[in-house]
Amino acid sequence: MNSELSSQQVKDIGEQGLLERLQRFCPPEIIGDDAAVLETALGQSLVVTTDVLVDGVHFSNLTTSPEDAGWRAAAANLSDLAAMGASPLGITVGLGLPSELRVSWVERLYQGMTECLQKYNTPIVGGDVVRSPVTTLAITAFGQVNPSQIIRRSAAVIGNAIVVTGVHGASHAGLELLLHPELEQNLKDAERTALILAHQRPQPRFDVLPILWKILTPNSQLSIAGMDSSDGLADAIIQICRASGVGAVLERRQISVPKTFNHWLPPEQALKYALYGGEDFELVLCLPQELASALVQHLGEGAAIVGSITPGSTVLLHDEQKKFPDQVLNLSQGFQHFGQ
Amino acid sequence: MNSELSSQQVKDIGEQGLLERLQRFCPPEIIGDDAAVLETALGQSLVVTTDVLVDGVHFSNLTTSPEDAGWRAAAANLSDLAAMGASPLGITVGLGLPSELRVSWVERLYQGMTECLQKYNTPIVGGDVVRSPVTTLAITAFGQVNPSQIIRRSAAVIGNAIVVTGVHGASHAGLELLLHPELEQNLKDAERTALILAHQRPQPRFDVLPILWKILTPNSQLSIAGMDSSDGLADAIIQICRASGVGAVLERRQISVPKTFNHWLPPEQALKYALYGGEDFELVLCLPQELASALVQHLGEGAAIVGSITPGSTVLLHDEQKKFPDQVLNLSQGFQHFGQ
Numbered sequence: 001m002n003s004e005l006s007s008q009q010v011k012d013i014g015e016q017g018l019l020e021r022l023q024r025f026c027p028p029e030i031i032g033d034d035a036a037v038l039e040t041a042l043g044q045s046l047v048v049t050t051d052v053l054v055d056g057v058h059f060s061n062l063t064t065s066p067e068d069a070g071w072r073a074a075a076a077n078l079s080d081l082a083a084m085g086a087s088p089l090g091i092t093v094g095l096g097l098p099s100e101l102r103v104s105w106v107e108r109l110y111q112g113m114t115e116c117l118q119k120y121n122t123p124i125v126g127g128d129v130v131r132s133p134v135t136t137l138a139i140t141a142f143g144q145v146n147p148s149q150i151i152r153r154s155a156a157v158i159g160n161a162i163v164v165t166g167v168h169g170a171s172h173a174g175l176e177l178l179l180h181p182e183l184e185q186n187l188k189d190a191e192r193t194a195l196i197l198a199h200q201r202p203q204p205r206f207d208v209l210p211i212l213w214k215i216l217t218p219n220s221q222l223s224i225a226g227m228d229s230s231d232g233l234a235d236a237i238i239q240i241c242r243a244s245g246v247g248a249v250l251e252r253r254q255i256s257v258p259k260t261f262n263h264w265l266p267p268e269q270a271l272k273y274a275l276y277g278g279e280d281f282e283l284v285l286c287l288p289q290e291l292a293s294a295l296v297q298h299l300g301e302g303a304a305i306v307g308s309i310t311p312g313s314t315v316l317l318h319d320e321q322k323k324f325p326d327q328v329l330n331l332s333q334g335f336q337h338f339g340q
Numbered sequence: 341m342n343s344e345l346s347s348q349q350v351k352d353i354g355e356q357g358l359l360e361r362l363q364r365f366c367p368p369e370i371i372g373d374d375a376a377v378l379e380t381a382l383g384q385s386l387v388v389t390t391d392v393l394v395d396g397v398h399f400s401n402l403t404t405s406p407e408d409a410g411w412r413a414a415a416a417n418l419s420d421l422a423a424m425g426a427s428p429l430g431i432t433v434g435l436g437l438p439s440e441l442r443v444s445w446v447e448r449l450y451q452g453m454t455e456c457l458q459k460y461n462t463p464i465v466g467g468d469v470v471r472s473p474v475t476t477l478a479i480t481a482f483g484q485v486n487p488s489q490i491i492r493r494s495a496a497v498i499g500n501a502i503v504v505t506g507v508h509g510a511s512h513a514g515l516e517l518l519l520h521p522e523l524e525q526n527l528k529d530a531e532r533t534a535l536i537l538a539h540q541r542p543q544p545r546f547d548v549l550p551i552l553w554k555i556l557t558p559n560s561q562l563s564i565a566g567m568d569s570s571d572g573l574a575d576a577i578i579q580i581c582r583a584s585g586v587g588a589v590l591e592r593r594q595i596s597v598p599k600t601f602n603h604w605l606p607p608e609q610a611l612k613y614a615l616y617g618g619e620d621f622e623l624v625l626c627l628p629q630e631l632a633s634a635l636v637q638h639l640g641e642g643a644a645i646v647g648s649i650t651p652g653s654t655v656l657l658h659d660e661q662k663k664f665p666d667q668v669l670n671l672s673q674g675f676q677h678f679g680q
Contacts, residue, residue: 032583033493034423034567035389037485040380048465049375050480052434054472083374094392094434094478125388132394138434138468138478140390145377153373227374243372 010106011099015129018097018106025110026124030090036125038089044144049080055135063178066105068200069137070112072279076230077141078120079204079281083228085151086143087206090125091117093139096132109137120206148220149213151285153243156225160309161292162248165208165283166302167256168233169270172277174199191260198258202281204228211298215291226285234275234329236284237307238315244286247314250307252324275317275329350446351439355469358437358446365450366464370430376465378429384484389420395475403518406445408540409477410452412619416570417481418460419544419621423568425491426483427546430465431457433479436472449477460546488560489553491625493583496565500649501632502588505548505623506642507596508573509610512617514539531600538598542621544568548639552625555634566625574615574669576624577647578655584626587654590647592664615657615669 010018023031030036040046051073053059059069074091081088093113097106110124117124122141174195177184184192205228216222225244229236233255241248252271261270286309287295296303307318317327350358363371370376380386391413393399399409414431421428433453437446450464457464462481514535517524524532545568556562565584569576573595581588592611601610626649627635636643647658657667 034420035387035426035481035483037424037487037490038386038388040386042382046378046380046386046429046482047375048378048430048432048480048482050432050434050466050468050478052436052468052470052472052476052478054436054470054476056473057471080374084377086375089386090388092388092390092480094390094480096392096394096436096474096476126390128390128392130392130394131397132392132476133396133474134436134472136392136394136436136472136476136478138390138392138476138480140388140432140434140478140480141375142386142388142482143375147377150377 006102006104008103009099010097010101010103013103015131018103019129021103021107022110022127025114030123030125036090038125040089040144043146045147045150047081047084047086047143047145048140049077050138050140051077053137063175064200066108067112067115070109071116071201073137073139074113074116075202075204075281077139078116078122079228079230081141081143082204082206082209083151083226083283084145085149085209086145088120088122088141088143090123091139091141093124093127093137095127095129096134096136097129098133098135099131101135120204151224151226153225153227153240155223156240156244156246156286156309158246158309158311159288160225160286161289161305162237162250162307162309163285163287163292163295164229164233164256164304164306165205165285165299166280167258168229168280168282169261169273169277170195170198170258171202171279172273173258173261186264187260195258195260199279202279204281205283208283208299212295215294215298222287224285224287226283229280229282229284230278232276232278233284235278235331238329238331240284240286241313241315245313247310247312248307249310249316249318252317252319253321254304254306256302256304346442346444348443349439350437350441350443353443355471358443359469361443361447362450362467365454370463370465376430378465380429380484383486385487385490387421387424387426387483387485388480389417390478390480391417393477403515404540406448407452407455410449411456411541413477413479414453414456415542415544415621417479418456418462419568419570421481421483422544422546422549423491423566423623424485425489425549426485428460428462428481428483430463431479431481433464433467433477435467435469436474436476437469438473438475439471441475460544491564491566493565493567493580495563496580496584496586496626496649498586498649498651499628500565500626501629501645502577502590502647502649503625503627503632503635504569504573504596504644504646505545505625505639506620507598508569508620508622509601509613509617510535510538510598511542511619512613513598513601526604527600535598535600539619542619544621545623548623551638552635555631555638562627564625564627566623569620569622569624570618572616572618573624575671578669578671580624580626581653581655585653587650587652588647589650589656589658592657592659593661594644594646596642596644
C-alpha cells in the first residue's frame with residue numbers, strides 16, 4: 001500500500017465511499033439491496049445474537065491490532081451461535097467511525113473479521129457505516145439449528161456432568177502478557193506466543209458440535225444444557241445453574257488450565273484466571289456422566305469433566321484433597337478479582 | 341414515576357441492571373440464552389438489514405424525544421424489510437450508552453421502539469448494552485419472504501411505470517417545523533401536527549404488500565423492482581436505475597406531495613422536499629403500466645405513477661407543460677439542497 005493510500009482518512013472518501021471499499025469483503029450477490037436475502041435449510045430454526053464493541057472499552061490499539069479486533073469480534077458472535085448448537089449463516093456489521101480514522105484501519109478490521117469468518121464459511125451479508133465520535137462496532141450473527149439440537153442454558157438436570165471443551169485462562173493470560181511484558185520472563189517464546197494467540201485469535205468451537213451429535217445419536221431426544229465461557233468459566237456455570245434452577249459442585253483440581261500455567265503461575269492465580277478471566281470461548285456443557293466421558297475422550301487435550309449438577313442453587317468450588325475449604329462462587333467475584 | 345427513579349443514571353444500576361430492566365420489552369421465552377431462536381415459515385427466505393444511529397448525528401434531543409427516536413429507528417429497519425417484500429420476524433438492539441445517561445431515557449427509547457414494533461407484531465429478540473462515550477443504537481431487523489415475491493432494486497425493465505405508495509416531503513417538512521417554529525405561521529394546527537407526526541412516527545408500508553400480491557396473482561412469475569424512499573425519492577429512483585442498468589423519466593407534476601404544501605411552500609421548494617427530503621419510508625415500485633394503475637387505485641390518496649423506466653442510464657425530471665426544461669437528477673443534488 002503506498003503512503004498516500006494508507007494515510008487516507010474516512011472523511012476523504014466519506015461513509016458511502018468507505019462502504020464501496022468494504023464491499024470486496026462481502027459476497028456481491030447478497031449485498032446491494034435494502035436488505036440481504038439468505039436461505040435457511042428445511043426444518044431449521046433461526047438463531048440470532050448481537051454484540052456492540054466500543055473503542056477504549058472493548059478493544060484498544062495498545063493490545064489489539066485492527067485485524068485482531070475484527071477477528072475477536074467475529075469469533076465472539078460465532079461462539080454464541082456454537083453455544084446454541086447452531087451453524088452460522090452470516091453476520092451484519094454496523095460501524096460508527098470518527099471522520100479522522102484511517103481508511104486502512106477499517107480495511108484491516110474487515111481483513112481480520114473475514115479471516116475468522118472464512119474459517120467457518122460465514123459471509124458478511126450487510127452493514128451500515130455512519131459518522132460517530134467514537135469507533136463502534138455492532139455485529140449481529142445469525143445461524144440455523146435443528147430444533148431438536150438446540151443447546152439451552154435452562155436444560156441442566158441434577159446428576160449431569162459439567163464438561164469444558166478446552167482449557168480456561170489462556171486468553172486472560174495473553175492479555176496480561178500484552179499489558180505487562182515483564183511477566184513473560186519465565187516463559188519460552190512458544191509459550192508466550194500461544195497464550196497471546198489465545199487472546200488475539202480465539203476459536204469458536206463449532207468443531208465440538210458434530211462430535212456431540214455423534215455421541216448423542218442413540219439418545220437423540222436428550223436436551224443438552226450449555227453456553228460459551230465468554231465471560232469466564234464461573235459465569236457460565238452460574239448462568240446455567242440460574243437458568244436451570246439447580247446448583248453445581250466444581251472440582252478444583254479438574255479445572256483444566258494451559259500446561260504453561262504449572263511453572264508460570266501460583267496455582268491459586270491460575271485458578272482465578274480460569275474461573276474469571278473470560279474470553280476463552282470454550283463451550284460449557286451439561287450432560288449425563290457416560291456421555292460426558294465419551295465427549296471428553298473424543299475432544300482430547302484440555303477437555304474435562306469439571307464437576308456435576310446438584311440440587312439447590314449453590315455453585316460450590318470443592319477440593320477433593322481437602323486442602324482448601326469449600327467456596328461458594330458468585331458473579332461479583334469475577335469483578336473483584338480483576339477490578340472491573 | 342417518582343423523581344428518585346426518573347433521575348437514576350445508567351451507572352447507578354450498571355449495564356447488567358439495565359439489561360434486566362429492558363427485558364420487560366422482550367418476549368421472555370425468546371431471550372436469556374447466548375442467542376435467540378426463531379421459527380421461519382416453510383419455504384421462506386430470510387431477510388436481514390442493519391442500521392447504526394448515533395446521538396447528535398442521527399437523532400437529537402432538540403427535535404426528537406427518546407420515544408420518537410426509538411419509533412423512527414424501528415420504523416426505518418422495518419421499512420427495509422417491507423421494501424424487500426418481507427414480513428418481519430424480530431429485531432435485535434445494540435446500545436452504547438454513556439454512564440451518566442438517565443435510565444428513564446433508555447426506557448422511553450424502548451417504549452417508542454416497542455410501540456412501533458407492536459403495530460407490526462415484531463418482537464425485540466435480543467440485544468447488548470455496553471458503555472460508550474456517545475449514545476449509539478444499532479438495530480438489526482430480520483424478516484421472511486416468499487422467494488418468488490422478493491422485491492429487488494435490480495429488477496426494473498424498460499417500460500415499467502414507477503409507483504410511489506404515498507406523498508413525499510412530509511417528513512422533511514416536519515423536521516423543518518421542529519427546527520424553525522417560525523415557519524408554521526401559514527399552517528393550521530392540524531396541518532402542522534400531521535407534518536411533524538410524519539417526521540416523528542413514520543409508518544413502514546407493510547400494508548402495501550398484500551395489495552401488491554393480490555394484483556399480481558395472475559402474473560405471479562413477475563419480478564417487481566423497488567426500494568424504500570428512506571434517503572429521498574430521487575435517491576430511490578437513481579438507485580433502482582443503477583442496479584437495473586436503466587434510466588427513468590419523472591413527470592414533475594405527478595410527484596405527489598402533502599396537500600398542505602400547496603398553500604404553504606413555493607412549488608419548487610415542495611418538489612425539492614419531495615425529491616431530496618428523505619425519511620418518508622414510502623415504497624418506490626416499478627411494474628408494468630396496467631398493474632401500476634391498479635395498484636395506485638387500490639392504495640388511494642397519495643399513491644401515484646410518477647414516471648417510467650427508459651433505456652439508457654439518465655434519470656430525467658420532465659415537465660409535460662414545458663414550463664421547466666428537462667433536468668438530470670443525480671445523488672449529489674440531495675446533498676447540495678440540504679447542505680449535508
